[in-house]
Amino acid sequence: MPGSSGRGVLFACRGAASTSLRSAYGGAPAVDDHYRARPPPAPCTTSWVVDAIRASSPARSPAVDEYAAWTRRHPSALGSFEQIVAAAEGKQVVVFMDYDGTLSPIVADPDKAFMTGEMRAAVREVAEHFPAAIVTGRCVEKVYSFVGLPELYYAGSHGMDIKGPTSNEETTTAALLQPALEFLPVIAEAYEALVERTKGTPGARVENNKFCLSVHFRCVDEKSWTPLAEQVKVVLRDYPDLKLTEGRKVLEVRPSIMWDKGKAVEFLLQSLGFDGRSDVLPVYLGDDRTDEDAFKVLGKSGHGVGILVSKFPRATDASYSLQDPTEVMEFLLRLVNWKRQPPSAAPRSRV
Numbered sequence: 245m246p247g248s249s250g251r252g253v254l255f256a257c258r259g260a261a262s263t264s265l266r267s268a269y270g271g272a273p274a275v276d277d278h279y280r281a282r283p284p285p286a287p288c289t290t291s292w293v294v295d296a297i298r299a300s301s302p303a304r305s306p307a308v309d310e311y312a313a314w315t316r317r318h319p320s321a322l323g324s325f326e327q328i329v330a331a332a333e334g335k336q337v338v339v340f341m342d343y344d345g346t347l348s349p350i351v352a353d354p355d356k357a358f359m360t361g362e363m364r365a366a367v368r369e370v371a372e373h374f375p376a377a378i379v380t381g382r383c384v385e386k387v388y389s390f391v392g393l394p395e396l397y398y399a400g401s402h403g404m405d406i407k408g409p410t411s412n413e414e415t416t417t418a419a420l421l422q423p424a425l426e427f428l429p430v431i432a433e434a435y436e437a438l439v440e441r442t443k444g445t446p447g448a449r450v451e452n453n454k455f456c457l458s459v460h461f462r463c464v465d466e467k468s469w470t471p472l473a474e475q476v477k478v479v480l481r482d483y484p485d486l487k488l489t490e491g492r493k494v495l496e497v498r499p500s501i502m503w504d505k506g507k508a509v510e511f512l513l514q515s516l517g518f519d520g521r522s523d524v525l526p527v528y529l530g531d532d533r534t535d536e537d538a539f540k541v542l543g544k545s546g547h548g549v550g551i552l553v554s555k556f557p558r559a560t561d562a563s564y565s566l567q568d569p570t571e572v573m574e575f576l577l578r579l580v581n582w583k584r585q586p587p588s589a590a591p592r593s594r595v
């Protein structure tokens with residue numbers, strides 16, 4: 245299978261990494277690095293958290309010229325397709341895909357965020373032609389129930405639970421990396437506390453993503469967002485080893501270790517024997533703030549293609565943009581078709 249070429253042996257690392265990661269970075273940081281990277285530099289107040297959630301899912305459409313100015317800086321990956329594949333010539337392309345908002349449209353009920361059959365077929369083709377991974381905030385089991393493709397790598401819980409491809413007969417596989425294993429009991433306890441504390445807020449919902457939790461604001465009246473964020477912060481006072489990040493109408497609670505989607509991408513590239521190689525081109529597609537960690541990793545490495553899925557101008561480290569999952573599917577299919585072209589049609593060999 246062409247997509248499996250270059251796959252190295254991934255190493256199992258249950259639990260041990262969490263201790264070394266925490267000691268290496270001095271345990272829980274006082275202020276979330278994710279927040280610290282952006283103004284305002286003050287500790288995240290509840291109103292700032294709510295503003296961040298609001299900004300992550302703007303209600304109004306952008307002005308046409310505003311969007312046009314933004315896409316000059318982050319051009320469409322479809323419009324720039326020839327440029328992207330020119331950079332990919334002779335290189336091993338590795339495809340990383342976020343799930344919600346990238347492969348599936350955003351919907352009100354997180355349990356109903358299904359991807360279409362066409363998208364599944366496109367992702368299957370991607371995995372046939374390139375090493376490919378889903379990188380998501382969801383727990384692996386949940387995202388696997390949506391995607392259903394055993395041939396992919398899955399980095400669930402924001403990269404804190406990484407699993408490799410399985411054969412069709414296998415239904416489960418051992419984790420390749422679980423750097424936050426020791427946090428499972430505290431996450432389970434915080435889940436119960438958050439459910440209890442938020443149960444009086446109509447529309448609020450706490451989702452257990454195994455190594456992290458999501459507190460959903462999407463179905464909550466906006467007037468209740470600040471009190472809800474306050475409730476979350478009150479619960480977190482009892483859990484100093486957990487931190488908050490924000491996504492699309494969601495607050496995410498996770499272990500305070502220096503681990504994120506960017507680290508997961510680095511881990512997968514390294515484990516596949518691809519890190520630091522100039523003949524490898526990672527392509528990452530994602531729509532959320534948490535995907536910025538992966539875009540940063542690609543930007544830092546100096547090679548790699550970050551594609552932000554957004555209809556709204558946003559500060560991003562991604563180079564390119566796509567508007568929605570429909571465009572994502574078109575891009576994935578074009579990538580597969582490009583790879584399928586006979587080598588004679590390409591100026592240099594395709595690995």
Ligand SMILES: O=P(O)(O)OC[C@H]1O[C@H](O[C@H]2O[C@H](CO)[C@@H](O)[C@H](O)[C@H]2O)[C@H](O)[C@@H](O)[C@@H]1O
Nearest residue numbers: 343344350351352354357380381458462492494
């Ligand atoms: O990393 P991702 O795959 O993008 O996961 C991030 C969060 O995605 C889900 O929430 C988002 O999608 C929901 C369904 O469309 C939507 O209702 C919600 O408002 C969005 O934030 C998922 O439910 C969360 O647990 C993930 O953390």
